[in-house]
Amino acid sequence: xxxxxxxxxxxxxxxxxxxxxxxxxxxxxxxxxxxxxxxxxxxxxxxxxxxxxxxxxxxxxxxxxxxxxxxxxxxxxxxxxxxxxxxxxxxxxxxxxxxxxxxxxxxxxxxxxxxxxxxxxxxxxxxxxxxxxxxxxxxxxxxxxxxxxxxxxxxxxxxxxxxxxxxxxxxxxxxxxxxxxxxxxxxxxxxxxxxxxxxxxxxxxxxxxxxxxxxxxxxxxxxxxxxxxxxxxxxxxxxxxxxxxxxxxxxxxxxxxxxxxxxxxxxxxxxxx
Amino acid sequence: xxxxxxxxxxxxxxxxxxxxxxxxxxxxxxxxxxxxxxxxxxxxxxxxxxxxxxxxxxxxxxxxxxxxxxxxxxxxxxxxxxxxxxxxxxxxxxxxxxxxxxxxxxxxxxxxxxxxxxxxxxxxxxxxxxxxxxxxxxxxxxxxxxxxxxxxxxxxxxxxxxxxxxxxxxxxxxxxxxxxxxxxxxxxxxxxxxxxxxxxxxxxxxxxxxxxxxxxxxxxxxxxxxxxxxxxxxxxxxxxxxxxxxxxxxxxxxxxxxxxxxxxxxxxxxxxxxxxxxxxxxxxxxxxxxxxxxxxxxxxxxxxxxxxxxxxxxxxxxxxxxxxxxxxxxxxxxxxxxxxxxxxxxxxxxxxxxxx
Ligand SMILES: Nc1ncnc2c1ncn2[C@@H]1O[C@H](COP(=O)(O)OP(=O)(O)OP(=O)(O)O)[C@@H](O)[C@H]1O
Ligand SMILES: [Mg+2]
Numbered sequence: 001x002x003x004x005x006x007x008x009x010x011x012x013x014x015x016x017x018x019x020x021x022x023x024x025x026x027x028x029x030x031x032x033x034x035x036x037x038x039x040x041x042x043x044x045x046x047x048x049x050x051x052x053x054x055x056x057x058x059x060x061x062x063x064x065x066x067x068x069x070x071x072x073x074x075x076x077x078x079x080x081x082x083x084x085x086x087x088x089x090x091x092x093x094x095x096x097x098x099x100x101x102x103x104x105x106x107x108x109x110x111x112x113x114x115x116x117x118x119x120x121x122x123x124x125x126x127x128x129x130x131x132x133x134x135x136x137x138x139x140x141x142x143x144x145x146x147x148x149x150x151x152x153x154x155x156x157x158x159x160x161x162x163x164x165x166x167x168x169x170x171x172x173x174x175x176x177x178x179x180x181x182x183x184x185x186x187x188x189x190x191x192x193x194x195x196x197x198x199x200x201x202x203x204x205x206x207x208x209x210x211x212x213x214x215x216x217x218x219x220x221x222x223x224x225x226x227x228x229x230x231x232x233x234x235x236x237x238x239x240x241x242x243x244x245x246x247x248x249x250x251x252x253x254x255x256x257x258x259x260x261x262x263x264x265x266x267x268x269x270x271x272x273x
Numbered sequence: 274x275x276x277x278x279x280x281x282x283x284x285x286x287x288x289x290x291x292x293x294x295x296x297x298x299x300x301x302x303x304x305x306x307x308x309x310x311x312x313x314x315x316x317x318x319x320x321x322x323x324x325x326x327x328x329x330x331x332x333x334x335x336x337x338x339x340x341x342x343x344x345x346x347x348x349x350x351x352x353x354x355x356x357x358x359x360x361x362x363x364x365x366x367x368x369x370x371x372x373x374x375x376x377x378x379x380x381x382x383x384x385x386x387x388x389x390x391x392x393x394x395x396x397x398x399x400x401x402x403x404x405x406x407x408x409x410x411x412x413x414x415x416x417x418x419x420x421x422x423x424x425x426x427x428x429x430x431x432x433x434x435x436x437x438x439x440x441x442x443x444x445x446x447x448x449x450x451x452x453x454x455x456x457x458x459x460x461x462x463x464x465x466x467x468x469x470x471x472x473x474x475x476x477x478x479x480x481x482x483x484x485x486x487x488x489x490x491x492x493x494x495x496x497x498x499x500x501x502x503x504x505x506x507x508x509x510x511x512x513x514x515x516x517x518x519x520x521x522x523x524x525x526x527x528x529x530x531x532x533x534x535x536x537x538x539x540x541x542x543x544x545x546x547x548x549x550x551x552x553x554x555x556x557x558x559x560x561x562x563x564x565x566x567x568x569x570x571x572x573x574x575x576x577x578x579x580x581x582x583x584x585x586x587x588x589x590x591x592x593x594x595x596x597x598x599x600x601x602x603x604x605x606x607x608x609x610x611x612x613x614x615x616x617x618x619x620x621x622x623x624x625x626x627x628x629x
Contacts, residue, residue: 167358167360169356169358169360170360170362170363172327172347172354172356172360173354173356173360173361173362174362174373174377175326175346175347175348176325176326176347176348176352176353176354176422177348177353177373177374177377177421177422177425178348178349178374178377178378178425179348179373179377180348180377181348183377184348187373187377188362191364192363192364
């Protein structure tokens with residue numbers, strides 16, 4: 001805290017104020033949302049006292065139950081498929097010699113991040129409509145495939161980052177000690193990579209869980225995930241039931257983030273000096 | 274036996290192409306402690322990695338016990354490597370690291386256990402078997418890396434500057450330990466270093482490399498006493514270079530006339546000059562001071578006391594510096610003083626004609 005400390009952005013005029021504004025903008029709505037989920041009245045604007053009634057209602061609501069189950073199935077499947085694909089893609093883009101067009105491949109893997117989601121959604125809608133015409137299949141797989149596809153870049157990023165940070169000589173040492181490529185991957189690469197894999201899977205899971213746009217376009221009649229159900233609800237009457245569901249989703253996300261943070265800390269301690 | 278013939282390696286292509294190895298020819302015998310010695314960037318690691326299988330040579334052949342190994346992937350080659358940074362698996366214990374190679378070879382569990390036990394004993398790490406590799410010291414990591422590479426009993430062990438990360442004292446200890454391990458296991462060692470002293474004390478034979486080429490291969494004494502090229506003479510130990518002219522060649526020796534007019538007998542090398550100007554190398558400890566009128570005359574410029582020996586820097590009459598090293602005797606009185614006119618002498622046969 002000596003005077004001659006040079007430039008420190010924290011000591012600029014108004015820094016604290018701007019920072020506070022940002023935090024208020026970010027978190028006040030969320031705090032209000034959580035608070036009003038405990039409102040005993042049916043308004044999302046007038047506080048009438050504390051109750052867990054909206055949680056109970058949401059819990060007993062068959063539609064919410066169905067949507068939750070559907071959301072979880074899709075998110076689990078999509079994050080599994082996307083993470084597997086992302087691991088392979090990350091290996092192919094970091095563990096091979098630079099090949100022609102590797103920059104293009106990189107761009108293509110990340111394509112869902114850059115193309116407007118609405119475009120992807122429309123494209124998928126049309127594509128699946130064609131398949132529906134030929135096969136007549138209207139099941140869940142369209143949603144799982146769609147979610148898997150747009151979750152890949154989210155899973156890919158942390159996995160690739162982890163792979164790039166890993167010491168190549170470990171894999172070479174394993175190969176030198178008679179490890180075939182597959183066993184080197186399983187015994188050396190994967191154990192080091194798994195915090196990245198876990199991060200990728202969690203990210204994909206959360207992204208899939210809260211997707212609205214693509215789900216709305218791709219889903220068949222009667223297939224509602226939690227977000228699309230909530231969107232439908234809000235169009236009619238808005239009750240704190242929506243707040244309650246949102247709060248639970250929020251709690252799940254926060255729990256995942258904390259779990260991941262703890263896990264990555266622990267593995268970092270055991271792998272690094 | 275490793276036979277390498279006509280091996281070269283060019284990285285990249287076109288304008289950015291860089292040839293790291295040029296026409297390497299060498300035969301390494303069984304049970305040999307063979308050292309690759311050379312300055313940084315001369316291609317030692319590249320040659321070692323070509324043997325291990327991590328570098329794909331551009332041309333040439335490489336066989337181990339008569340079997341071509343260039344077509345084999347690293348995991349199918351009967352060699353193990355001790356990496357410069359050790360590359361121990363951080364998610365495994367010391368014992369698991371050492372057993373890794375055996376496990377990959379699908380050896381029975383009981384055998385792995387007993388071999389790992391033997392290896393731990395060999396490198397004196399039995400107490401640390403269950404530690405993670407991040408919980409042991411640098412020297413201990415080095416020993417684990419060594420044990421891990423030795424455990425599968427490879428035909429050849431490749432060591433890439435394994436001692437360079439250790440402090441001086443530990444390094445000396447590990448040098449002795451490495452020699453002992455090599456003798457005990459009877460495995461061929463190919464050892465990389467840029468430390469000439471390490472190379473001289475440990476090796477059966479040394480290949481001196483520079484800029485992608487092997488300049489000379491020979492035993493430590495051979496390389497030290499009879500360097501074939503200026504680079505070798507300069508890189509290993511201290512050397513005086515004296516200009517002269519070949520007058521007559523008779524087998525291994527030649528008559529060389531120095532610039533002072535005196536004619537000396539010097540050892541010639543295969544492919545050395547048979548006439549005309551040459552450079553002759555003389556080690557400082559092989560020469561001595563005399564009264565003026567020696568083989569070379571000059572002025573004593575500097576006397577430097579080093580404890581075990583004293584260095585005399587003589588400015589010769591043709592302008593170059595000649596260094597003489599004399600072992601100190603207890604209670605001897607310094608007989609020379611700076612500024613004195615002196616002569617330089619050396620015995621017939623200690624001078625070596627250099628190629629080029
Ligand atoms: N993959 C590569 N691509 C391009 N050039 C390379 C590559 N690997 C090595 N080189 C070059 O080849 C030369 C020899 O490298 P090498 O690692 O074999 O040197 P070294 O003798 O082991 O040096 P050091 O003692 O510093 O380890 C260096 O000039 C290096 O820049
Ligand atoms: Mg090297």
